[in-house]
Amino acid sequence: MKLLPIEEIATKINLSSDYLTSHGKYAAKINLKSIDPIAKQGKLILVTSTTPTPQGEGKTVTTIGISEALNYIGEKAIACIRQPSLGPVFGQKGGAAGGGQAEVVPMEQLNLHLTGDIHALTSAHNLASAALDARLFHENRLRDRFTEKSGLPRLNIDKNAIVWPRVVDHNDRALRDIYVGKMAENLENVHPAAFDITAASELMAILALSKNLQDLRQRIGKVVLAYDMNGREITAEDLEVAGAMTAILQKAIEPTLMQTTENTPVIVHAGPFANIAHGNSSIIADDIALSLADYVVTEAGFGSDMGMEKFFNIKARTSGVFPSCIVVVSTVKSIKANCVTDNPTAIEMLECGARNLGWHIHNAKRYGLPVIVAINAFPNDTVEELAFIRSFALENGAVDCEISNAYAEGGKGASILAEKIVKACESDQKAQLLYGDDLNLQEKIFAVASTYGATEVDYSPEAMAILQKLEAEGYGNLPVCIAKTPASISHDPKIKNVPAPFILPVKTLQLAKGAGFIKVLLGDVMTMPGLGLNPAYRNIDIDEDGNIVGL
The missing domain is CATH 3.40.50.300 (P-loop containing nucleotide triphosphate hydrolases)
Incomplete structure (x- = not known):
């Protein structure tokens, strides 16, 4: 070679x-x-x-x-x-x-x-997290004086409705569920949070689906980071961080x-x-x-x-x-x-x-x-x-x-x-999609579920409430991204080969507004993997000449 x-x-x-x-x-x-x-x-x-x-x-x-x-x-x-x-x-x-x-x-x-693309994406993603928590801190600190001091409108972030996790490009199960915001004795800004692996970031999906730098910028601006006290979306554009995030991703x-x-x-x-x-x-x-x-x-x-x-x-x-x-x-x-x-x-x-x-x-x-x-x-x-x-x-x-x-x-x-x-x-066969944009979210989900062999879809109360909210807010035209185990055609990793007819359970849905699709989560789908008993890093090293071995 x-x-x-x-x-x-x-x-x-x-x-x-x-x-x-x-x-x-x-x-x-x-x-x-x-x-x-x-x-x-x-x-x-x-x-x-x-x-x-x-x-x-x-x-x-x-x-x-x-x-x-x-x-x-x-x-x-x-x-x-x-x-x-x-x-x-x-x-x-x-x-x-x-x-x-x-x-x-x-x-x-x-x-x-x-x-360094994944590191750049990690930095761009976490900039939004830092900006959101900083805004929460300053709005809580200054109260009614926030707009006077900053010249910015209050976003009134609901700290329990922050949907933008942090990310890191490693398997680290200890970061799946955490709390952030503890500063001295003030617990006002403490809220639940999580880390995903960087490949799970919506920014990664956006990067892969963008057609040019301007498209990337517009999509990042649409990303939903949190909701306010009245349930209104707070986007990266609202936080005025979308431009800086795009700048990090310029290369x-x-x-x-x-x-x-x-x-x-x-x-x-x-x-x-x-x-x-x-x-x-x-x-x-x-x-x-x-x-x-x-x-x-x-x-x-x-x-x-x-x-x-x-x-x-x-x-x-x-x-x-x-x-x-x-x-x-x-x-x-x-x-x-x-x-x-x-x-x-x-x-x-x-x-x-x-x-x-x-x-x-x-x-x-x-x-x-x-x-x-x-x-x-x-x-x-x-x-x-x-x-x-x-x-x-x-x-x-x-x-x-x-x-x-x-x-x-x-x-x-x-x-x-x-x-x-x-x-x-050389065939003149034309490709076709599984469903059209005109179908509603339930119809799109069933179109995919039926290919797995599912005879019906069972929505948790949470999933159905979110689905109805997404439809009411005009997101029913988006395609669906089924998040499930890769180890089975079905939702259950223990079901091998070709599953018998089954009912597909939907646990929850998530809006990926910037990427332009709706995530449909079937059961507990990990967005942050963990290291196993014998991780591959144990075999990776450098030799006396500085060459990487064991990869």
Whole structure:
């Protein structure tokens, strides 16, 4: 593997170095002025997967491998992926760069805060929290003299109705529920609060959904931070902090150009989680890539019930850009791991677990596009197992099914898969959304819930009250972002494979006004993960030469 200077990677896609701001030899920010609105647009390939298991599906490996393979067969291709959060890097996953011969490099730079976007977003988010608590403090301190002393109107913040948490880019369960505002003996400003992981911030979703810097500014201004004593929204614009928040993110809105082990260009940007946000890289990254390449390969978080559904119903609804083809990734081990039969034989385990693959194929086909199944290969996969999966995939509506050896062989190992993807992209099938803007929130929620296999939706009293309030305030036109476990198609992580008909419980709803969607929380969805018994950071260190090891 020989890394090329990032300027040479840019030259491969006719991107002028005038649009680059280098961050070392192998990464560079891309100026948004590089987007050519009249350039011929390439075709977008969306990579998703079956339900995630501890075995791993290899979605990022396959995303990178397909982009390498497209270049290998003579097409000009770019991959677009999300930026890894330090939480999973130091917690469980230990990295999110792909692997083997299908990896984004330098892997250490990608995984360890790259160009600082997530830190900038953390600072912008927490500036709003600090500004809100400062305003609460000064209004309480000065009372009726506040306007006279400050020249500002009183916001009359209800300290028990502050909905903007603080954020940090680490897994830290001790910060999930806290109190803030204790100063000396004065408890007047003490109120409940919380920390989310930065990837869960609404600002992260906004960054990924903004079309330009001005759009980012307007969306940040709409963010609801709290409510006043009369239940009125207090936004970042009301607090006059939106401009400063945007200023912090002035460079974070620019995607980062990197490369793979085979020098295929990769654009890295944003990192919204797919269980509590929409789980896709940015609209801006796609726009840049599509103006520079014939094919752009992008990855949606978790399974097709999560990131893929949100790609269509949130991201594509916002951008107007749809894929030409969907690739569903899985492995023999992962398919077997979805089996819940007692004491099955090896083939029975595969037949049983394949029902999960079948569900994800059908789910992808709801959006009207050709679906290809990619089997991320392992050395101990048998010919019989691979033949069974191929036959099953075709019987369940996939236009093709192909093995990918990208981990071991890079682009060459996924070249046949790439050829079949190119053929599928020639289809004139038009993408379709799951629901229209004209449906009310309950209808939209049920439209998604019914795809999981739910026969009805059960709203808690709190959820129903919030839903009715959102409808009355004119937010019923927004799309819904279902926040649920990625470990099951249903809301319950213990329900594996394909769930039997069930009732979907909705615990509460949250307005993400700046991002432009309604979060629908099913049960206890964590927005701040915790570290496990054996966190990945234990293996990370530096050697005598200062090289990072164990990542």
